[in-house]
Amino acid sequence: MDDVIVVGGGAAGCMAALAAARQGAAVTLVERNQKLGRKLYITGKGRCNVTNDCTVPELLQCIPQNSRFLTSALTRFPPEQVKAFFESCGVALKTERGNRVFPCSDKSADIIDALLLALRRAGVRLLQDRVIRLRLGNETLLGAEGEHNFYPCKAVILATGGVSYPLTGSTGDGYALAASAGHTVIPPRGSLVPLVAEQDFCARMQGLSLRNVAIQVKNSKKKTVYAEQGELLFTHFGLSGPLILSASAHMRNFQTDRYTVVMDLKPALTEEKLEKRLLRDFEENANRNFRHVLEGLVPRLMVPVLAELSGIPEDLKANSITKVQRRRLLELLKGLRVDIRGPRPVEEAIVTAGGIRVSEVDPRTMASKRMPGLFLAGELLDVDAYTGGFNLQIAWSTGHAAGEGAAAWALGLENEHLEAF
Numbered sequence: 001m002d003d004v005i006v007v008g009g010g011a012a013g014c015m016a017a018l019a020a021a022r023q024g025a026a027v028t029l030v031e032r033n034q035k036l037g038r039k040l041y042i043t044g045k046g047r048c049n050v051t052n053d054c055t056v057p058e059l060l061q062c063i064p065q066n067s068r069f070l071t072s073a074l075t076r077f078p079p080e081q082v083k084a085f086f087e088s089c090g091v092a093l094k095t096e097r098g099n100r101v102f103p104c105s106d107k108s109a110d111i112i113d114a115l116l117l118a119l120r121r122a123g124v125r126l127l128q129d130r131v132i133r134l135r136l137g138n139e140t141l142l143g144a145e146g147e148h149n150f151y152p153c154k155a156v157i158l159a160t161g162g163v164s165y166p167l168t169g170s171t172g173d174g175y176a177l178a179a180s181a182g183h184t185v186i187p188p189r190g191s192l193v194p195l196v197a198e199q200d201f202c203a204r205m206q207g208l209s210l211r212n213v214a215i216q217v218k219n220s221k222k223k224t225v226y227a228e229q230g231e232l233l234f235t236h237f238g239l240s241g242p243l244i245l246s247a248s249a250h251m252r253n254f255q256t257d258r259y260t261v262v263m264d265l266k267p268a269l270t271e272e273k274l275e276k277r278l279l280r281d282f283e284e285n286a287n288r289n290f291r292h293v294l295e296g297l298v299p300r301l302m303v304p305v306l307a308e309l310s311g312i313p314e315d316l317k318a319n320s321i322t323k324v325q326r327r328r329l330l331e332l333l334k335g336l337r338v339d340i341r342g343p344r345p346v347e348e349a350i351v352t353a354g355g356i357r358v359s360e361v362d363p364r365t366m367a368s369k370r371m372p373g374l375f376l377a378g379e380l381l382d383v384d385a386y387t388g389g390f391n392l393q394i395a396w397s398t399g400h401a402a403g404e405g406a407a408a409w410a411l412g413l414e415n416e417h418l419e420a421f
C-alpha cells in the first residue's frame with residue numbers, strides 16, 4: 001500500500017508528489033494522460049511563465065480570489081524557492097518584463113522534463129489511469145479507484161485542476177471526487193478569458209490585432225475597475241488578446257454587474273494633439289474623401305466601422321467635414337466603447353475561478369477539513385490570479401504544502417519536523 005496517492009500530474013500534482021516523496025513517503029502519481037503536464041506544455045505560449053520573481057506581499061496583490069488562504073503556502077514555498085528548485089534541476093531561468101520568469105531555452109518542455117527527472121530520482125511511481133472515485137470507509141479514506149485499478153493508500157492528494165482547456169485532461173473530475181468527501185464546490189467560471197461583445201462591429205474587424213491600445217474597463221456605476229495598455233484582438237464574438245484576458249480577471253461580477261471596455265486607439269496622443277493632427281490631415285487632404293484620411297489614421301479593417309459609428313459618410317470630401325463630425329471622430333478614437341455581454345465559456349479560459357471552498361481546507365497543509373487523509377492542491381481550489389506566472393506559483397506552492405502535509409499525515413510526523421527542500 002502506498003503512503004500517498006497523488007491524482008493529477010499537472011504542476012500542482014508533480015510538486016505535491018515530489019514534496020511527499022522527499023519526506024520519505026511511498027508515493028504514486030496517477031495521471032489520466034499518457035504524458036504528464038499537458039497543460040504545462042502550452043503555458044506561456046509554449047515558453048512556460050513558470051513564476052513571477054516578486055515578494056510574497058507583491059504576489060498576494062495579484063491574487064484577487066482568496067489570497068489570505070494562500071499566504072501560508074506561498075510563504076513556505078515562495079517564488080525564489082521555485083526558481084531555486086528548477087535551477088537545481090538544471091533549468092536555467094531568465095526574468096523578463098513584469099518579473100515574469102521563463103526557462104532560458106523558451107521551452108516549456110524543459111520544465112516538464114525537469115519535473116519528470118526529479119520525480120524519478122525521488123522514487124515516485126508514475127501510473128496512467130483516470131481516478132473515478134474515492135473509496136471511503138467509516139469516516140476514513142481507504143484509497144482512490146481508477147478505471148483500471150484500486151489504489152489503497154493512507155493519504156490522497158487531489159490535484160486534478162479546473163475545467164479550462166479540457167483537452168489537456170482538466171475536465172473537472174476533482175470537483176465530484178471532493179464533493180463525494182463532503183466538500184462544497186463554488187461553481188467554476190472562467191478568468192483570463194476572452195469577452196463577448198454586445199455590438200457586432202467587433203466581428204466586422206475580426207482578425208485585427210492592435211498592438212498598442214489603452215483600455216479602461218468601467219462597471220455599471222462607471223467606476224474604472226481596470227486600466228492598462230497593450231495588445232488587443234478583435235474576434236468573431238468580440239474581444240481577445242493579452243490585454244483583454246488580463247482585464248477579464250478584474251470583471252468578477254458578471255451575474256450582477258455590466259462592463260464596458262473603453263478603448264483609446266491613440267494612447268500616444270493627447271486629445272489636443274490628436275485634434276491638431278485631424279485638422280492637419282483634413283487640410284492636407286481637403287479634396288480627398290474621408291475614407292482616405294481615415295486610412296492614414298487607423299488600420300484598414302477599422303475604417304468602415306469608424307465611418308459608420310461617427311456618422312461621417314466614407315466618400316464625404318475632407319473639406320466638407322464639420323467641426324461637430326470631427327469632434328465625434330476624435331471621441332471615437334480616444335474612447336471607442338464596447339459593451340460586454342459576458343465572458344466566453346470557462347473551457348476557453350486560461351484559468352478556472354471557483355472550485356473547492358477554501359474554508360474547508362487547512363491553509364498550512366492543504367488537508368481537507370471534511371475527510372481525514374484527503375488533501376487538495378492547485379487550480380481545483382477556489383483561487384485564481386492575474387497573468388504573470390502567478391497561477392503556476394499557486395500550483396507549485398499549494399502542491400508543495402499538500403505533499404508535505406500528506407506525507408506527514410501518512411508517516412505520522414508532525415509538520416514542524418519535516419525536512420526542508
Ligand SMILES: Cc1cc2nc3c(=O)[nH]c(=O)nc-3n(C[C@H](O)[C@H](O)[C@H](O)COP(=O)(O)OP(=O)(O)OC[C@H]3O[C@@H](n4cnc5c(N)ncnc54)[C@H](O)[C@@H]3O)c2cc1C
Nearest residue numbers: 008010011012032043044049131160161169378379389392
Ligand atoms: C493556454 C494556457 C496558458 C497558461 N499560461 C500560464 C503561464 O504562462 N503561467 C502561469 O502561471 N499560468 C499559466 N496558465 C495557468 C496554469 O497553467 C494553471 O493554473 C496550472 O497549470 C494549474 O495547475 P494544476 O496542476 O492545478 O492543474 P492542471 O495543470 O490542469 O493539471 C491537472 C492534471 O490532472 C489530470 N487529471 C484530471 N482529472 C484526472 C483524473 N480523474 N485522474 C487522473 N488525472 C486527472 C489532468 O490530466 C491534468 O494533467 C496557463 C493556462 C492555459 C490554459
